[in-house]
Amino acid sequence: MALRILKIFASATTTTTTETVPTVERFFYEVAAQVTAGNTLTIAVGDFETDAGVAATSLPALATNNSYVNVFVNGILVMNNLVTYTDGAAGQLEIEVPVGSEPIEATTPVVLEVVNFAPSSTSTTTVIT
Template sequence: MALQIMKLAITASSTVDTVPTVERFFNEAASTVTGPGTLTIAVEDFFTDTGATATTLPALATNNSYFDVYINGVLQMEDVSAYTAGGTGVGQLVITVPAGSTIEQNSPVVLVVTNFAPTSNTTIVT
């Protein structure tokens, strides 16, 4: 008999669901910020999708989340924003305005927080 590799006769199928939770928060810049400068927006200065005052900014799930910041409808670079989750008096978004840049008064600032709670299921048939 010739040499051969022996292996198990197994089939497997997997399903993965990403299960995203997206929360959006809205603000209008209260005043013009010319760089270098900083715009700090406290949680209670944001509004939710329903128009209610925000009371908490969600925690970011470790390795399964991200946040985006839009100013006047334009997605901003990651390193100009710092996000702190938490409730009233704690949660905030800090935007560092570089030299030569300006955020005009009443410019819309949109914070989008996305957390994932993935699930997976594998079925093995022997």
């Protein structure tokens, strides 16, 4: 009998379900004194209030490649390169007021929004014979 190569054939389908599972935390601050152009507004963690209206004790860590921070001053989103975010119990938020910009006035609201994602996926493979 001559040699031959046998080919095995199998077909399968795979279904994957992915959930993003975001966690959103917001922190609120009212500027105490005017911050002029060329200066930086620094807000310590304890100066923020949480959504519950109590003083914050820690700023959330950012999940690597699965998080972002938004900062709003008087309801306007601040450019990312003007913001420095430090997490933890000694955390703080720094907002640079560029030269040539209008000052941030006293009593202006600042909102910090921290979003972390904890994605998960499940896959099911069904072999069709």
